[in-house]
Amino acid sequence: MPRAVTFDEFYRGAFGEVLQAVRFSVDDRDLADEAVDEAMVRACEHWSEVSAMANPDGWVYRVAMNWARNRQRRLGVERRRGRAERAGEQWASHEPTFADPAIARALKTLPLDQRAVVVLRFHLDWSTEQIAVALDIAPGTVKSRLHRALRRLEHLLEERP
Numbered sequence: 188m189p190r191a192v193t194f195d196e197f198y199r200g201a202f203g204e205v206l207q208a209v210r211f212s213v214d215d216r217d218l219a220d221e222a223v224d225e226a227m228v229r230a231c232e233h234w235s236e237v238s239a240m241a242n243p244d245g246w247v248y249r250v251a252m253n254w255a256r257n258r259q260r261r262l263g264v265e266r267r268r269g270r271a272e273r274a275g276e277q278w279a280s281h282e283p284t285f286a287d288p289a290i291a292r293a294l295k296t297l298p299l300d301q302r303a304v305v306v307l308r309f310h311l312d313w314s315t316e317q318i319a320v321a322l323d324i325a326p327g328t329v330k331s332r333l334h335r336a337l338r339r340l341e342h343l344l345e346e347r348p
Contacts, residue, residue, distance in 0.1 A: 194234045198227060201244045204311055209251045211306045214295055218255050226251035245313070245321025252303065252322075293343040301336035304329055 202223070210219040226247045230237045237243050294302060307313045307321060315333075319326040 192238060194231050194238070197230070197234075197238070197243060201247065202227065205244055205247050205251065208248060208306050208311055209255065211294070211310060212252060212299065212303045213255045213259075214302075215255075215259075218258060219251070222251040222255040222258070223247070225254045240320075242317050242320050244311075245317055248307070248321045249323055256299075289344060290340070293340050296343060297336050297339060301332050301339070304332045305336045305340075308333060 205226075206219065206223045209223050210216055213219050213222070229250055230243065230247050237246055240246055294305065297305065303322060304318055307318045308315075313321070315326045315329045318329045322329070
């Protein structure tokens with residue numbers, strides 16, 4: 188029987204990857220940092236339940252994304268204005284590791300639901316099932332979002348000079 192993972196061990200192992208995935212997904216470094224911190228606090232508070240899940244990382248990602256979406260709705264225009272001014276700086280310091288910067292720019296144009304599945308699939312290398320659990324959607328929805336996102340990315344990348 189495997190030894191139970193403590194919250195501290197989970198935090199040290201998962202925090203960086205989940206944070207980077209949320210940053211890529213929401214395209215707002217400050218918001219992502221706050222969201223992952225909130226999600227980790229909730230994971231700690233409910234560690235006995237979270238640790239028993241098949242994908243605790245996915246749970247933390249989903250909680251962080253829900254928190255970020257709610258925060259974005261509350262902040263509305265003020266946050267968007269500030270984000271637009273800082274967008275270049277944020278992506279420059281946390282640019283996904285793509286050989287072609289056009290891929291990172293194209294990724295930012297996707298709707299959040301599509302961007303999330305692309306990030307989880309290709310950045311974290313999660314399976315369709317892991318993504319479905321993390322986002323609390325059906326595996327078929329993951330596949331369709333990923334298909335639409337990849338078609339859109341392909342179209343955007345073909346258009347460039």
